[in-house]
Structure formats: structure tokens, C-alpha cells
Amino acid sequence: MQNTQYGPLGFYINGEWIYRSDGPQLEVYDPATGDVLAPLPRATPEELDRAAAAANAAFPAWKALTALERSRILRKAADLIRERADQIAPLMTREQGKPVAQSRIELMVSADTFDWCAEEGRRVYGRSIPSPVKDMEVRVARLPVGPVAAFTPWNLPAMMPARKIGAALASGCTVVIKPAEETPAAALAIVRALHDAGLPKGVVNVVFGVPGEVSSHLIAHPAIRKITFTGSTAVGQHLAKLASDAGVKRCTMELGGHAPVLILDDADIDLAVSTLVPSKFRNAGQICISPTRFYVHDSLHDRFVDQFAAATSRLVVGNGLDTATNIGPMANSRRTAAMDNLINDAVSAGASLKMGGERIGNRGNFFQPTVVTDVPVSAKIMNEEPFGPVAVTARFSSLDDVITQANRLPFGLAAYAFTSATKNVRRLSEEVEAGLLGINNVAVSHPEAPFGGVKMSGYGSEGGIEGMDPYLVTKTVTVA
Numbered sequence: 182m183q184n185t186q187y188g189p190l191g192f193y194i195n196g197e198w199i200y201r202s203d204g205p206q207l208e209v210y211d212p213a214t215g216d217v218l219a220p221l222p223r224a225t226p227e228e229l230d231r232a233a234a235a236a237n238a239a240f241p242a243w244k245a246l247t248a249l250e251r252s253r254i255l256r257k258a259a260d261l262i263r264e265r266a267d268q269i270a271p272l273m274t275r276e277q278g279k280p281v282a283q284s285r286i287e288l289m290v291s292a293d294t295f296d297w298c299a300e301e302g303r304r305v306y307g308r309s310i311p312s313p314v315k316d317m318e319v320r321v322a323r324l325p326v327g328p329v330a331a332f333t334p335w336n337l338p339a340m341m342p343a344r345k346i347g348a349a350l351a352s353g354c355t356v357v358i359k360p361a362e363e364t365p366a367a368a369l370a371i372v373r374a375l376h377d378a379g380l381p382k383g384v385v386n387v388v389f390g391v392p393g394e395v396s397s398h399l400i401a402h403p404a405i406r407k408i409t410f411t412g413s414t415a416v417g418q419h420l421a422k423l424a425s426d427a428g429v430k431r432c433t434m435e436l437g438g439h440a441p442v443l444i445l446d447d448a449d450i451d452l453a454v455s456t457l458v459p460s461k462f463r464n465a466g467q468i469c470i471s472p473t474r475f476y477v478h479d480s481l482h483d484r485f486v487d488q489f490a491a492a493t494s495r496l497v498v499g500n501g502l503d504t505a506t507n508i509g510p511m512a513n514s515r516r517t518a519a520m521d522n523l524i525n526d527a528v529s530a531g532a533s534l535k536m537g538g539e540r541i542g543n544r545g546n547f548f549q550p551t552v553v554t555d556v557p558v559s560a561k562i563m564n565e566e567p568f569g570p571v572a573v574t575a576r577f578s579s580l581d582d583v584i585t586q587a588n589r590l591p592f593g594l595a596a597y598a599f600t601s602a603t604k605n606v607r608r609l610s611e612e613v614e615a616g617l618l619g620i621n622n623v624a625v626s627h628p629e630a631p632f633g634g635v636k637m638s639g640y641g642s643e644g645g646i647e648g649m650d651p652y653l654v655t656k657t658v659t660v661a
């Protein structure tokens with residue numbers, strides 16, 4: 182076990198770190214023990230106004246820097262995150278629960294994300310259009326939209342802020358971010374790296390508070406021109422309405438999923454099991470692209486389930502600070518309660534509990550890795566994102582039927598398939614309704630590739646060459 186000093190926690194407004202013990206406070210808990218880690222100040226409306234005003238005041242000068250100057254700061258911050266990863270990773274584990282090796286990987290990907298954004302910011306090209314009118318120049322410019330309000334969740338406490346801040350800054354925008362109140366230290370460490378890399382004051386501002394109060398205040402603030410949110414579909418819908426009412430403000434919405442996994446009759450079962458087990462139980466299943474609904478061809482179902490359960494039974498559940506741990510606690514007690522509810526409902530609907538299904542101990546939010554088989558389509562877990570350490574299976578016998586099942590829900594974030602036939606790959610690529618499709622693998626998220634959903638999983642891409650678009654407006658300029 183490592184000994185880690187957690188806190189103090191505060192805001193970062195206009196280039197200053199604000200730690201205050203007076204005024205309204207929240208508390209941050211260790212999900213492995215239930216102990217309070219540190220108090221967290223709760224922003225007042227005046228503090229939110231200061232953060233928005235700082236982002237607004239910093240915008241003209243940040244926009245006026247060259248893309249290369251902005252890029253250098255992001256690259257320096259990326260290097261600092263890598264240098265500090267061994268110190269930051271245990272803090273992330275203490276507040277969020279995931280094993281420290283997973284926290285460290287997340288920090289490395291956050292640094293890579295800053296690097297990618299630093300590079301792409303230098304390639305925000307406009308264009309020149311052959312004019313249809315004599316003696317006229319027609320140009321297209323792409324310009325930063327303005328100060329951004331960003332809201333990020335607790336499951337990827339460094340990566341989600343890095344995606345939003347990296348792309349916004351590289352595009353020339355300034356930011357007010359409200360990271361999740363459950364996991365403030367990781368987000369603050371990312372912003373500390375930017376501060377130490379020489380970020381001008383006011384370009385990024387960090388606040389915490391009651392989520393509904395902060396988002397409604399910031400979205401309505403006249404300085405804010407763009408909203409970006411990652412979290413549940415219900416909250417995303419609410420924020421998109423607020424953004425519309427506040428003046429048709431632009432939004433990027435990365436919302437929930439319920440990723441289907443299609444194991445076709447020609448699948449390599451060993452590959453499927455060795456790939457899917459670590460992916461399913463990464464961060465205790467609390468990942469929006471976690472493989473969730475396992476549709477297995479009837480001829481392979483029982484063999485797949487036996488092998489999957491055997492591999493799962495070798496995973497160690499424990500405190501994420503212990504290097505032997507594969508699965509940490511769930512992030513909060515809402516998640517363990519949701520697991521109880523969904524698994525009990527599936528079993529009452531006729532599913533078989535192959536393994537797990539119970540909380541572990543009475544301290545912290547530990548839950549057994551769980552496999553539930555032959556789950557009827559009517560069970561809640563087949564329809565609501567479980568966001569936990571549970572794999573649910575159902576059988577199928579025709580490709581048409583399984584594609585229908587995969588597309589049945591109103592979500593479309595990630596989907597996966599295992600098959601060795603090229604004709605199946607072609608069909609799945611065309612017909613599965615998802616923003617991300619992994620075939621014979623689950624690695625669908627990379628800084629270099631666009632990440633985002635379809636249907637009620639949201640809109641707008643993060644990453645890839647598309648990742649700058651949400652932070653840019655397009656202007657056509659004609660010169661006679």
C-alpha cells in the first residue's frame with residue numbers, strides 16, 4: 182500500500198488557487214473505506230461569476246496567441262503530467278477507487294490527449310474558394326467560439342477534463358470547468374500542470390459545487406458561448422435544454438451507452454474471453470463504453486460463459502492502492518444500490534446468476550464481479566445502463582436477429598463484435614448503430630480517433646481531427 186497525502190482542495194480562478202474553509206462545503210469520500218478524504222468548497226454564485234468573468238477577460242489574448250504558442254503550453258503540461266503520474270495516480274485511486282495501475286494509464290492517455298490537441302490546434306485550416314464572382318475573394322475562416330463551460334464525470338477524473346480542456350485551449354477558447362465533486366484532486370492536478378506550464382491567468386478556471394446549481398448558473402451566464410458535458414443521458418438532455426433557453430448555445434454531449442457485444446458463430450472464443458474480461462471489469466465496469474450486453478451465438482454460448490466466468494473468478498477485488506487489485510470499489514453507494522436492484526430484477530425475470538451478485542463486506546462500495554446469463558429482454562438490466570461490474574448474456578441464432586437486438590435501445594455509443602468472416606465485418610460496419618465499433622478488439626478510444634455517440638448517446642466528437650470542430654465557428658469572408 183502506498184501512503185498518499187490527499188488535499189487540500191479548492192478552486193482555481195483567474196490564475197489563483199483558492200482554498201477556503203469558511204462558506205459552504207462538500208466532502209470527498211474514499212470509496213474503499215467510506216472515510217472522508219477532505220472538505221471541498223462549494224462555489225457561491227459570486228464565485229461562479231468571477232470564474233466566468235475571468236474566462237471572458239482572458240479570451241481575446243488567448244485567441245490572439247499563435248497556434249504554436251498555445252501548442253507549446255499544452256505540450257509542456259503533457260510532459261508535467263507524465264513526470265507527475267506516480268504522485269497523481271494514488272490520489273485518483275483514493276477518490277475514485279480504480280486500481281492505481283489504471284489511474285496511471287489514464288494519466289498517460291490524458292498527457293497524450295494534450296499532445297494530440299496541441300498538434301491538431303496547429304492544423305485548424307481555413308480555405309480559399311474559387312469565386313463565382315469576378316474580382317472577389319471568398320475565404321472561409323474557422324475561429325474559436327469563445328469561453329466554454331465544461332462538466333465532467335467521476336469515472337475518468339483526469340481523462341475527461343483533459344479531452345475538453347485540451348481541445349478548447351488548442352482551438353483558442355478559454356474554459357470554466359466543473360469536474361465531478363466526487364473526484365476533484367485528479368482534475369486539479371491536470372490544471373496544476375497547465376498552470377506550471379505557463380498558462381496565462383483566466384484561460385482555465387475550476388469550480389466545484391452543487392452540480393445543478395453550477396450548471397444552470399454557468400450555462401445562463403452571458404460570457405459562456407459553448408457547453409460540453411459528459412455524463413448520463415438524463416442530465417445531458419436537461420443541460421441541452423438549458424443551453425437552448427440561454428440563447429441556442431452550442432453543445433457537445435457525450436452521454437450514456439449500453440454497449441452490445443456480438444459473439445458470432447465463427448468467433449475466436451479464446452480471443453473474445455481474454456479481450457472482454459479485462460475490458461468488462463476495468464474501473465469496476467464504470468466506463469461508458471464498457472461491454473455490457475453479451476449476445477452469444479447459441480452454438481457457443483455455454484462454452485463462452487464457462488470460460489468467461491473462469492477468467493473472471495481469477496480477478497482480485499480490493500483497495501485500488503493495493504497493487505494486487507484488479508477491481509476496486511464502485512465509486513459511490515448509488516452504484517452498489519443500482520447493482521442490487523438490476524441483478525435482483527434480472528433474476529426475478531428468469532435470468533440465471535452464474536457468479537457474483539453480492540456486495541463484499543460492509544466497509545466501502547465493493548461488489549463481486551457478476552455474470553448473469555439468459556437474461557430476458559424485458560429485464561431492466563437489458564434496457565438501463567448498469568455502469569457496474571456485471572456482464573449479462575443472451576443467446577441468438579441469426580445475424581439479422583442479433584443486429585436488431587444490438588440496435589434495439591435508444592443508445593448508440595460503443596458496440597463490439599467477434600467474428601472471423603469478412604462479409605460479417607462489412608455488414609456489422611454498415612448496420613450496427615453506434616459511434617464506436619470494435620471488431621475482434623475493444624480498443625475504440627484513442628486521442629487520434631473521434632469519440633462520440635449516436636442516438637441518445639449524444640452528439641459531437643472528441644478526439645481525432647474532428648475534435649477541434651466543437652470549439653470553432655465557421656465564418657465566410659468575401660472581399661471585393
Ligand code: NAD
Pocket residue numbers: 332333334335336360361362392393394396397411412413414416419420435436437438468469515566567568
Ligand atoms: P449523475 O447523472 O447524477 O451524475 C453523473 C455526472 O454528471 C456526475 O459527475 C455529476 O456531477 C454530473 N451532474 C449531475 N447532474 C448535473 C447537473 N445538473 N449539471 C451538471 N452536471 C451534473 O449520475 P451518477 O449517479 O453519478 O452516475 C449514474 C449514471 O451516470 C451512470 O449509470 C451512467 O449512466 C452515467 N454516467 C455516465 C458517464 C459517462 O462517461 N458517459 C460518467 C459517469 C456517469
